[in-house]
Amino acid sequence: MFIASPLQTASVAPKERDVVFKAPDVALLRSWGSFQALRAINISPLCGWASVARFTLIIGAFVGACGLINSSYAQSTAEGQALFGTKCFSCHNIGGGDKTGPDLKGVTTRRTKDWLHEYIQSPATVKDKGDPVAADLFRRFPATVMPDQTLTPVQIDSILAMITDLANKNQVFVPAGAKLSRAIVASDVNGGWQFFTGRARLQNGGPACISCHSIKGIGMFGGGTLGPDLTGVNIKYRDPELISILQNPNFPTMSTVFGTHHLNDEEIVQLFALFQSAKLANPMPPSQAGITTLDPNFFVIGVASMLLVLALLNLAWRNRLRGVREELVRRATQ
DSSP states (O other): OOOOOHHHHHTSOHHHHHHHTOHHHHHHHOSHHHHHHHHHHTOOTTTTHHHHHHHHHHHHHHHHHHHHHHHHHHHHHHHHHHHHHHHTTTTOOSSSOOSSSOOOTTHHHHSOHHHHHHHHHOHHHHHHTTOHHHHHHHHHOOSSOOOOOOOOHHHHHHHHHHHHHHHHHTOOOOOTTOSOSSOOOTHHHHHHHHHHHTSSOOTTOOOOGGGTOOOTTSOTTOOOSSSOOOTTHHHHSOHHHHHHHHHSOOSHHHHHHHTTSOOOHHHHHHHHHHHHHHHHHSOOOGGGTTOOOOOHHHHHHHHHHHHHHHHHHHHHTTTTTHHHHHHHHHHHHO
């Protein structure tokens, strides 16, 4: 039995043509695509090694093309993973739940590609156009406004391809480089405290954490309130998430401040050790982690200090009007 060419089948009776392409050959080839390829090149015992060579070349080209496609796709998803880790992961998860921004698992099936490109590049512009989906996102996640992104269309496509790939595999995104450069030791907690409070300077010139953040035990006056309290930051964020944020803080304010003043590996280890220690010493539900609260002692001390200053000023200036009053009394009694 052999697979006849169109010219050969023209001279074969209809019944014989039915026999030529029956199931045994299809079962042997195991796929319709391979079956059609064999028909096209006309493999036949009569053709000898020439047909075998043609078949080998076509199959080799087919396998090579598939390899190129798979390699290109793998490269695209790898680039998307790297970009997502540095540009998006501070605020977004894929399969790990909402953070500062929404979980992006399945977003490529909920939104069109054009909409995603436009929103990623300029969320506020989409919202200002009256888009109801954008308005709902701004309403649900008001704490931090997503800044405009300087990603190219190709880079956005690679991120979307990676999101789709993880969704299809039902996997959670974990940044590839989100790991500490060494194991934590006991002295790292104090080292992290020194960096947090500014008693030790950060090597690349970044500001101390206390400038914008507070943490339990910082003292009666607390720390900064521009950013959230970091006592429960290791509860709010899993270990890989927190490490990734320390490596590439992509929050609007932090990305501006630390864009050219990155933390080095040693500083990341010690700050992470401090936050891990704070988590163990101050257990709390995830819903309360990151909420900035003012210590009531700060208010009491402030009011008491104000009253004390007013009292001292009044004491210092108690004779400031005596000369004027004496003159007025003297004139009135004459």
